[in-house]
Amino acid sequence: MKPLTIGQLARRGGVGVETVRFYEREGLLEEPARKESGYRQYQEDVVARLRFIRRAKELGFSLKNIKELLALRVDPTMTCAEVRSRAEAKVEDVEEKIQALQRIKKALKKLTMNCRGRVPISECPILEALEPQEAD
Amino acid sequence: MKPLTIGQLARRGGVGVETVRFYEREGLLEEPARKESGYRQYQEDVVARLRFIRRAKELGFSLKNIKELLALRVDPTMTCAEVRSRAEAKVEDVEEKIQALQRIKKALKKLTMNCRGRVPISECPILEALEPQEAD
DNA sequence: CTACACCCTGTACCATACTACATAGTCAAG
């Protein structure tokens, strides 16, 4: 397979060329092989990595978080138990996010229902949506 | 009910005093009543609004987005059909986020399973996690 | 009636995550 230039990678990953270089500086993407000219040469799999980063950002993960998620496979200095416990912690984070989103979704649905039924929308179900778990 | 000071509100909402004032400037919180001294006076319900903002941020919504979500009930210039169609659009966004998170969760679980089973973790299931819907 | 914690406005600064040059070299089509 012919390697990709930075421009091809960026287009396929849905980000700008500058962003790719930025992610490289920040350690989210490995430094790729180079041609004699200095041009970066990327393999296909970097496209998936780039898309993962983009998606995860939309889900409220910081680049630091995303780096940790991606590091769960790469680092050979971590023991299996370490990897597992980190992954399990991430699973919990993710589950919380899912639940919060489900409450928002439910609230939004309620809003559309109220509306359909011509109930005045003076009350705001969205605000109740996230309350149940807020026990402080 | 006795109104809350900005400090009490901030503590209960889990943010800083400066953040409350910042949200007010940005239009996420309404300008509250004031005492003669100029002190802001908040009602209990603002606590829920503040917590909603905090949570929604963690889920990757921008303040602009959150403002829109909160506006779904307040704006009297919107027709019912408008409110409904906006809410339905938000429901779709939210559903996509939920699905993406579920894929990440699945991938993380797979990671912990592989680990438990002593399978080498050279492959990265996380990277496959978000691919299915990326059809571009 | 005086501490001390809290509030006011305004402005400046900060971290995160890009984004946009400036300046120079590369590559491929015609």
Next chain:
DNA sequence: CTTGACTATGTAGTATGGTACAGGGTGTAG
């Protein structure tokens, strides 16, 4: 063998979402 799109490095600027003063007034407990 040139021309135009692309790549390189480096540095500076931007948008978002706060955070931290400075300089002053308020409120209440002892």
